[in-house]
Amino acid sequence: MTTDSVSNPGIQVQSSGRSFPETYRLIAKILTALTVMCSVLVLVDRLVFFSYFHKILPSHWPMKTNAALGLLISGVALWLRQTQPRESRIGKLSRYFGIVIFGLGIVTLYEYIFSVELGFDRILFELMRTVDYFPVYDRMAPLAAINFLLMGVILFLYEVETPRVILVVQILTFFLFFTSLVGIFSHVYVLPNWFGPNPNFLSIALFAAILFTFLALSVLFSRPDKGFMVLFSDDGIGGSLARWLTVFSIIVPSILDLMTMWGERTGFLGDNSKSVIDISAIILVFTFVVYQASNWVSRLDGERRKAEEVLRKTVHELERSNADLEQFAYVASHDLQEPLRMIGSYVQLLQRRYKGKLDSDADDFIEYAVNGAKRMRNLINDLLAYSRVVRRRKDFEPTSFEEILKQVEADLRLAVQASGGSITHEPLPTINADPVQIAQVLQNLIGNALKFHGDRPPKVHIEAKKENAEWVFSVRDNGIGFEAQYADRIFVIFQRLQGGEKYPGTGIGLAICKKIMERHGGRIWAESTPGEGSVFHFAIPAI
Amino acid sequence: MNDQISGKAIHILIVEDNPGDVRLALEALKESKIMNTMSVLEDGAEVMPYLRREGKYAKALRPDLILLDLNLPKKDGREILNEIKNDPAIMTIPVVILTTSQAEEDILRAYNLHANCYITKPVDLDQFLTVVRAIENFWLTIVKLPAKS
Incomplete structure (x- = not known):
């Protein structure tokens, strides 16, 4: 960070x-x-x-x-x-x-x-x-x-x-x-x-x-x-105003008064006229000071209002373009599915009906086309899931992380059994959040921990600590880990460190986690030692 | 016509504007064991005349099952569904919505209009074939429907 x-x-x-x-x-x-x-x-x-x-x-x-x-x-x-x-x-x-x-x-x-x-x-x-x-x-x-x-x-x-x-x-x-x-x-x-x-x-x-x-x-x-x-x-206008006005309000009345007193003592000013001149001069001087200071403040205020207006417009623009982008991602991936279904289905139909009937080159080509269509289908599905983080949001409600973890563990039971691993956890708090999305985050992180394991059976441990105004959750594993230089990259959509058949996937899971955390006003980050394991942290504001 | 009365052949109406999808459905049904005949309408506006046997459709067969897409040219699938389910003469024909839309509002709306079931077209060919056969099997052999008038 x-x-x-x-x-x-x-x-x-x-x-x-x-x-x-x-x-x-x-x-x-x-x-x-x-x-x-x-x-x-x-x-x-x-x-x-x-x-x-x-x-x-x-x-x-x-x-x-x-x-x-x-x-x-x-x-x-x-x-x-x-x-x-x-x-x-x-x-x-x-x-x-x-x-x-x-x-x-x-x-x-x-x-x-x-x-x-x-x-x-x-x-x-x-x-x-x-x-x-x-x-x-x-x-x-x-x-x-x-x-x-x-x-x-x-x-x-x-x-x-x-x-x-x-x-x-x-x-x-x-x-x-x-x-x-x-x-x-x-x-x-x-x-x-x-x-x-x-x-x-x-x-x-x-x-x-x-x-x-x-x-x-x-x-x-x-x-x-x-x-x-x-x-x-202060280097700014407030500071110079304070400095000048203070010096001014000490020096000007003193000098004025000394002058009129001198006038009085030399007989230049008659009886009691000193007070009259003093008071008039001070009123004159301070009116000038007040005018000057107000002028300054008013100019600043105008600038501030202009800046606020610009800011408001920029925020509005950003919100609109953000909404446009989300709509675009959804529509694009949704509408892309239709032609893709045609391509995928008919290439598959070709494969079903004509495999072995054409030459071996044709079989290979069809095979590549079928695989390509499948990969694209997965990408589009992930893109849809990603845009749904914002589209299908629910209001925040008090969410027991213990309960959510129980559900997720049940969903992942098969994966845990298949890998011979185990999931353990410390007591977890109840926080205001979107329960469906929190389940998604836990599912993705624990799922990754189970998936990216080395020769050892995966051990996943979840804990939560309150740090200042936020709860920091950690999902720790003993898996293959990654190099520190990739700690940010793994959260970018469709960015993967592991390819091929051993660890299949499109690279959407962590991007979705990041987006969900952003929606919760939180953050997510990771640290790891290659070969020893990784820790994924996410922090959510504690109401 | 006789086939229909004797119940040997089943008639399915497919309302679908995408020829690729039509063909896929036909391919799937072709492999079916049930004797069936199929009619295809690509234009939404033709569905009601067809079902009511108006004009050029005077001799049209009354379908045993309708596979209806939601997004159609001229007349929307939702309107068609509404009209079918409000017409006492044809409201008993099961209507299966077969569409690409996964939107919650589409699903809810379809059932509110008394769709008999709502199915999202699977992207994978095998799954698509399975689904079409399942529809056919369920609605044409398992389910008891009122006798045709």
Whole structure:
């Protein structure tokens, strides 16, 4: 059995350059590496240079040392996951790193919620406390703590590769990405105007928020072939739609809003006109996007409908030509019988009346003609039997294969006795099928097994196994067998491997079996070792 | 005519358009021990006039057995069968359908029209001869039929 994969000519496959999954994995590694490098830089800056780094990258809120440590651990854990084999011991360390990160987040949140100061934030970096703004606090922002909670769960679950868990991880990562974006935007809108003594909920360092988005994107990109990322890796139109719309819907509102805010701050835009312009512009832009996307979908839909129409017509044509062929085979073989009967009968009559009365040549010629007519008669009968598989079909009904086998054994009793052979079988199931045709298949296969035996008396064994959604039956014999190269050929109508008088026949039996199996939505195949025996398998869907 | 009344000779009507088949049947019956005479009609439309002794068939013999093919020119064997079996004067004559058709619907239809039996022509000569003789033997010696009126 060969399974040819059918390629869809309508879909263009990227022939040059990297595929999307490869590119995404590369991006993921770069982002992880960047996160690790940056957090190391911040820590070194804190420990050695006393926040020089902060001075060259000014921010209203500096990154806290424990946040930098948390980002470093997260980055390293992710890096291990992305570079080490799944089962390796070092790779599994990331799970423990995840627990540490989760702990970091939960303890920080605990401090916020119950207004306690555990000193946790200063244990390691007491000496390095260089923050000028709020000397009391060296505690990361609540938003950062929530981000670490999410990151901890993500790292903990990352090695579980069931589809559901992967989807959960991706959704959590999406939330992480979202909260990080909130952190970044807070630097534009909230924090510059914040002068309270205590940190705001959103007072995450800009740099930390950026690194969190790196981590989130890295987690998403590291598994581009799983969960909802499959859509983003798609080479087709769905994939490019997803990619473009996502980038578009993140960038366009951000840029628009930054521009109007700049206009407002420079006094170019009057009171409240920012909101008016924002909302109008966003409506304008998204109307355009919706139009473009719908246009795309509508075009695709049109193409699909056209393709469906073509397919429907082709199926119809095929059905018709198939029916024509069957009708043709029946009519041809049926109508051929009439003249053949004349030829056969009169040649036989000649033989009866004039054998020995003409010369010996004439007797030979008549003999050849008689034999030819007989062979042709057999062929036509077989052709009729073959076309009857479709013409004389019955509805499927629950069919006991045990019962059918009993009937077939009774029919073949004489053949079994003559060959000195035996038929044995395992318990057989009851399946929805056409009982008459199933009997025909068993009769043909067992009949062949009895017929094609060597010097040993034939032993035929029948068994059935349930494999996935189908029952696979096997008819095994110890006969003469055949060479593997003929395994397909034997099922072609009128194809024979054995000729002559020892094994008479036309070569229709297996072709009929194949046709019956096709009608049952099943298949039939054979394997054999010459001289040792053959096994014929047929599989029928188990309702 | 006298033979007929005394029952010595039997008259068989063969309705068959294929001369080859007619000849085969004749050859088979020729070897028979029963004294018989045969008439052959190749045209379906002539059968009813023949049986009713109309026109040129005024002196036709009433057959003891009819061998009827189904596929005939002008008038189909099925129509002929229907007319015979609906005519009280001739409905008692046994009609044997002898045809190539193995179709279930043909068989069923023939019996629905009260055919006396339905036989598919064997392809093999020996079998054909056997069948023709069996028909003759069964219908003309074994079976008791009503006396001719």
